Amino acid sequence: MNIIGKAVNRVDGREIVTGRAKFTHDLTFPGMLVGKILRSPRAAAEIVSLDLAPALALPGVKAALKLKEGKVRYAGEQIAAVAAVDEATAEKALGLIKIEYKSMPFVVDWEKARASDAPAVREGKPNVEPLNDYARGDVEKGFAEADVVVERTYRTGFEIHHPTETHGSIALWEGEHLVVYDSTQNVHGVRDGLARALKHPAANVTVIKTYMGGGFGSKLGLNEYTVVAANLAKQAGRPVKIVLTRRENAMCVGYRPSTSQTYKVGAKKDGTLTALQMTNVASGGLGEGDDVTEPVADIYRCANCKTDEQTVFTNTCASRATRAPGHTQGDFGLEGVMDELAAALDMDPLELRRKNYSTKNRGDTGVPYSSKALDQCYDLGAKAIGWERRNKKPGGGAANGPWRRGLGMATSIWAGAGVPGTLADIVLYPDTSVEVVCGTQDIGTGTKTHMAVVAAECLGMAPADITVKEGSSDYPWAPLSGGSLTTPSVAPAVRDAGLKAAARLREVAAVRLKVGADDIVLAGRRFSSKSDPSKSAAYADVFRDLRRETVFHGERGGLPEGFAYNTFGAHFAEVEVNVETGQIRVLKYAAAHDSGQIVNRLTAESQVVGGVTQGLSAGIFEERVLDDATGNPVNANLRDYKIATALDIPEITTVFADRIDPRINNIGAKGLGEPPRIPSSAAIANAVFNAIGVHVGEIPMTPQRVLEALKRKEAAS
Ligand code: MOS
Numbered sequence: 200m201n202i203i204g205k206a207v208n209r210v211d212g213r214e215i216v217t218g219r220a221k222f223t224h225d226l227t228f229p230g231m232l233v234g235k236i237l238r239s240p241r242a243a244a245e246i247v248s249l250d251l252a253p254a255l256a257l258p259g260v261k262a263a264l265k266l267k268e269g270k271v272r273y274a275g276e277q278i279a280a281v282a283a284v285d286e287a288t289a290e291k292a293l294g295l296i297k298i299e300y301k302s303m304p305f306v307v308d309w310e311k312a313r314a315s316d317a318p319a320v321r322e323g324k325p326n327v328e329p330l331n332d333y334a335r336g337d338v339e340k341g342f343a344e345a346d347v348v349v350e351r352t353y354r355t356g357f358e359i360h361h362p363t364e365t366h367g368s369i370a371l372w373e374g375e376h377l378v379v380y381d382s383t384q385n386v387h388g389v390r391d392g393l394a395r396a397l398k399h400p401a402a403n404v405t406v407i408k409t410y411m412g413g414g415f416g417s418k419l420g421l422n423e424y425t426v427v428a429a430n431l432a433k434q435a436g437r438p439v440k441i442v443l444t445r446r447e448n449a450m451c452v453g454y455r456p457s458t459s460q461t462y463k464v465g466a467k468k469d470g471t472l473t474a475l476q477m478t479n480v481a482s483g484g485l486g487e488g489d490d491v492t493e494p495v496a497d498i499y500r501c502a503n504c505k506t507d508e509q510t511v512f513t514n515t516c517a518s519r520a521t522r523a524p525g526h527t528q529g530d531f532g533l534e535g536v537m538d539e540l541a542a543a544l545d546m547d548p549l550e551l552r553r554k555n556y557s558t559k560n561r562g563d564t565g566v567p568y569s570s571k572a573l574d575q576c577y578d579l580g581a582k583a584i585g586w587e588r589r590n591k592k593p594g595g596g597a598a599n600g601p602w603r604r605g606l607g608m609a610t611s612i613w614a615g616a617g618v619p620g621t622l623a624d625i626v627l628y629p630d631t632s633v634e635v636v637c638g639t640q641d642i643g644t645g646t647k648t649h650m651a652v653v654a655a656e657c658l659g660m661a662p663a664d665i666t667v668k669e670g671s672s673d674y675p676w677a678p679l680s681g682g683s684l685t686t687p688s689v690a691p692a693v694r695d696a697g698l699k700a701a702a703r704l705r706e707v708a709a710v711r712l713k714v715g716a717d718d719i720v721l722a723g724r725r726f727s728s729k730s731d732p733s734k735s736a737a738y739a740d741v742f743r744d745l746r747r748e749t750v751f752h753g754e755r756g757g758l759p760e761g762f763a764y765n766t767f768g769a770h771f772a773e774v775e776v777n778v779e780t781g782q783i784r785v786l787k788y789a790a791a792h793d794s795g796q797i798v799n800r801l802t803a804e805s806q807v808v809g810g811v812t813q814g815l816s817a818g819i820f821e822e823r824v825l826d827d828a829t830g831n832p833v834n835a836n837l838r839d840y841k842i843a844t845a846l847d848i849p850e851i852t853t854v855f856a857d858r859i860d861p862r863i864n865n866i867g868a869k870g871l872g873e874p875p876r877i878p879s880s881a882a883i884a885n886a887v888f889n890a891i892g893v894h895v896g897e898i899p900m901t902p903q904r905v906l907e908a909l910k911r912k913e914a915a916s
Contacts, residue, residue: 203656205799224442228369231369232262232439233286233441234440235282236266237279242273243302243303243318248298249296249299252297262439264430265279266279266427274829274831275447276451278298306318307827308513309457320513320514324512333506341503344473346468347466347540351894353458353460353536355457355531355880356898357823358521359448359840360416362414363413365445366417367381367382367440367441368424372429372433384679385419386640386671387678393406396426397426407670407672408670416524450516454516455528456482456489456528459480459481460528461478464540470555474501475499477507478508478509480509485516491528495529496561497565498610500563501555526873527876530610531898533881538593538607538889549581567763568765569863573612576792579854580769580789580790581608584788585606588606593888593891602777603890605773606889608882610878611874613768613873613874614764615684617863617870622638622692623677625753629745633665635654638673638676639685645802646689653697656694658697677692691756691864692753692754692755694866695754695755698865700751701721705726708726708744712728759862762862767793768792768874770789772787776891781903781905782905785848788849788852790875793856794868795858796857807875808853810879815848815879816847817880818898819843819901820842820899884900891909893909
């Protein structure tokens with residue numbers, strides 16, 4: 200490979216950093232109206248009456264819609280919408296809508312929602328339901344065999360996706376054809392969802408994503424406001440744009456559900472796990488919470504394992520998939536208890552993991568993993584951070600005034616595989632220009648660049664020579680950009696098309712050079728004969744011989760059976776904790792991953808840096824807080840909802856194992872979108888444990904929670 204695996208600058212980097220790139224927010228169309236949505240200020244209410252007439256009477260208002268009848272179930276639920284000539288008019292019109300509510304009892308605190316006398320969140324259904332369970336072996340037998348048993352609870356809070364670009368859609372009707380510009384991770388899914396919602400043929404709907412500022416799971420499918428934009432546009436006969444505010448982004452489009460995970464773990468003196476039991480209470484508002492069984496069941500070999508999970512419903516908008524749903528929360532608990540077990544055994548936490556990690560899923564009872572590179576990740580990460588510098592006993596380090604230093608680590612696995620049937624076309628033009636077309640979505644991660652890299656590799660060209668077209672539902676089908684499956688779906692499809700295109704070019708060059716096609720090599724924009732180096736032809740001549748543009752269809756083949764994919768990771772953090780103020784500073788970080796063949800080292804490293812940053816932020820700062828009395832958020836902005844800034848981010852070293860299993864796909868690439876987010880909060884929490892000798896047990900680890908943990912430690916000693 201000449202280009203694949205190297206660090207290649209983003210093909211669109213210049214456009215993005217100079218501000219020329221157009222995001223959905225930036226687009227305007229002639230006659231375009233601004234759409235705004237009236238949202239319920241109440242967490243539960245009955246709509247007694249709703250009158251749009253005063254809003255419609257306001258000059259400049261061109262359309263209005265009722266969106267809700269009957270019962271409202273969360274603060275922020277959509278009630279009505281208007282479209283007006285400008286934002287001020289639309290805002291004013293929302294204020295003119297006449298609405299009368301009858302308040303109903305509600306509950307937004309998941310712990311209170313579990314009480315038998317709590318208000319019913321969903322009529323006729325219980326607030327608590329079973330979520331998931333799993334068992335292998337016999338945990339009671341395992342605990343009986345254990346020399347040491349540790350029992351602990353770990354909690355993770357509500358984290359909001361908060362992509363840089365808030366959600367937004369623009370809808371335009373061109374006769375019977377609906378065109379929607381949407382900031383989405385899923386152009387085909389939004390198209391199909393719109394077709395269903397509007398009872399309009401999918402063939403008459405086109406969804407386009409231009410440049411995009413992230414999604415993290417909150418833009419995986421059709422959103423309500425997109426349907427609203429389409430309906431307002433139809434009524435007004437003009438394009439309508441709806442962009443959500445930061446507050447709406449915090450209230451109406453999901454968040455990471457919370458967990459409260461209680462672990463009981465048993466082990467022999469030498470660290471061999473004998474029993475692993477976990478119960479979890481998850482909360483995802485009006486939707487189900489995430490179950491966390493997968494990491495618990497899969498990472499370690501423990502023969503006796505049992506999980507039991509419940510979900511609690513509250514009067515809050517439904518949660519949504521958030522970068523590595525379930526794994527991120529489960530890893531925090533599982534890897535936390537592994538560290539507390541290591542301390543109880545007086546063992547190196549890394550050695551405890553080496554002793555127990557599994558090479559098959561379901562704790563060595565399932566299918567084998569595609570590579571066994573977890574140990575390599577442990578080696579690479581430990582070396583990069585200087586693991587030998589950790590405190591041999593948690594809290595046992597030298598004091599530097601009020602600051603205590605510590606090192607911690609955590610493991611991750613993620614089973615993203617890549618979707619078969621993903622399509623990509625490569626078009627060769629007689630003037631030597633080359634186009635890659637695929638209906639995937641570059642959501643800010645660099646997908647466009649990796650498509651150019653793969654095509655360039657196949658065709659002996661440079662990535663800058665390739666024009667990449669993505670982000671339209673009119674392009675060949677690709678799955679949503681989520682689940683860490685974009686690269687392992689799209690890169691193999693592009694490579695398939697690229698290899699076909701290269702084969703055809705060789706055939707055409709062979710005729711011109713009068714040699715066999717097998718004798719031709721492509722490099723430096725020339726076709727040369729291997730056996731007779733005097734024979735060569737310029738790209739310009741061979742492409743001209745094609746006579747017309749020629750399309751090559753590529754497809755990502757089927758998934759081989761008999762092994763589980765899995766991207767592996769081991770993260771290591773060094774922190775400093777102030778025992779007087781509870782402040783945490785992350786000083787240094789090392790992230791090691793086995794993601795198979797890296798396609799573009801630059802954007803792969805960016806994914807890792809982003810995942811670590813997000814985990815640091817969620818681990819120390821981020822938490823949505825709802826007001827019990829009103830059910831409304833108290834920090835629905837970026838001032839009160841804290842997100843890590845550049846000043847909080849340490850030096851991050853990224854290392855890749857580069858284990859390549861050719862069975863995976865025609866490139867050997869595995870996913871890397873979610874994996875670097877999974878162990879990052881856990882590794883930092885474990886480093887805090889190593890620094891202060893008590894595990895905070897809950898994220899975000901706010902100063903208050905750190906100080907409370909220190910008090911618990913004092914009380915116990
Ligand atoms: Mo992701 S949570 O699959 O965007």
